[in-house]
Amino acid sequence: MRNLVIEPTSKTPKVILNADLGIFEITGRSIPEDAIGFYRKVLDWIEEYGKSPLPETTFKFQLEYFNTSSSKCLLDIFRKLERMHKSGHKVSIRWHYDSDDEDMAETGQDYQALLDVPFELVPV
Amino acid sequence: MSMTYSYYKNMQLNNIIFVYQGEVTADLVSSILQMVENKLEGEGEDRKVKKRVFNVMVECLQNVYHHLDALPPTDPSNPVRDKTALLMIGREEKDYYIITGNHVMNDRIPEVKARLDRINRASKEELKQLYQEILTGTGFSEKGTAGLGMIDIARKSGQRLGYDFHPVNDKYSFFSLEARVSRIPEK
Numbered sequence: 001m002r003n004l005v006i007e008p009t010s011k012t013p014k015v016i017l018n019a020d021l022g023i024f025e026i027t028g029r030s031i032p033e034d035a036i037g038f039y040r041k042v043l044d045w046i047e048e049y050g051k052s053p054l055p056e057t058t059f060k061f062q063l064e065y066f067n068t069s070s071s072k073c074l075l076d077i078f079r080k081l082e083r084m085h086k087s088g089h090k091v092s093i094r095w096h097y098d099s100d101d102e103d104m105a106e107t108g109q110d111y112q113a114l115l116d117v118p119f120e121l122v123p124v
Numbered sequence: 125m126s127m128t129y130s131y132y133k134n135m136q137l138n139n140i141i142f143v144y145q146g147e148v149t150a151d152l153v154s155s156i157l158q159m160v161e162n163k164l165e166g167e168g169e170d171r172k173v174k175k176r177v178f179n180v181m182v183e184c185l186q187n188v189y190h191h192l193d194a195l196p197p198t199d200p201s202n203p204v205r206d207k208t209a210l211l212m213i214g215r216e217e218k219d220y221y222i223i224t225g226n227h228v229m230n231d232r233i234p235e236v237k238a239r240l241d242r243i244n245r246a247s248k249e250e251l252k253q254l255y256q257e258i259l260t261g262t263g264f265s266e267k268g269t270a271g272l273g274m275i276d277i278a279r280k281s282g283q284r285l286g287y288d289f290h291p292v293n294d295k296y297s298f299f300s301l302e303a304r305v306s307r308i309p310e311k
Binding site: 065067068102114115 | 150153154157158170171175176179180182183187189190252255256259260273275276280303
């Protein structure tokens, strides 16, 4: 499976989905007007990867800002990871946030509460 | 030209740091965000305050952008067929304020008003619940936010949202929304 790399813009994050290593990252800002349009490619890729994932998958999120239309897309990504986890694959989500950004910490906790998948909050 | 000074004084008196009246495009939203962010950065505003202002600004501006997109462009009684709106950002001693103004169809007013009143009545905990309900629900429109934006603005603002509907004609009103962000960082 081909790796997916999307370079960041002022409104969209850097995305690295490495199928060889099982290492995924979304970092930067996610404030596009059309979040569904941006994340469609990412979601399709993860869906495909989820059909035969590596024994271990780590997904790092480190977002400085994200808008509410991205928040639903992030949940969609988490749900796909949750499904992988439930079908017996090792999956871990690491939510990195600026240690004095309480809003981002709280958002991470909100997601954590909604999901049944290892979800770690990592202050940086 | 004689009006220039009074515009200037008026903006100064009202602590306006930015005002825009015109067509709202995605590129314009990007430019405004960048400009205001640079300004906050340059003036050494507290990092937490800066982040909140930026977040609230993103939601307010994108809310207007999505809303204008939904207005019927060819309706002859639509006062603005070119997607224009008013965007304003100000800084007072205690708060930043973000004001947006745009036309809405009168038949949508009850729904918007009910949503805003519900948000303004809700406690911090209730807003969080409401946010999660909408986030996990299935009623997510293709357009994007289905009310999440307003709740997020209220959560980040921590203050009541101000709003007004000014009648324009029998089909349209001018809707203004004001969100405030405290300049005094918590703790």
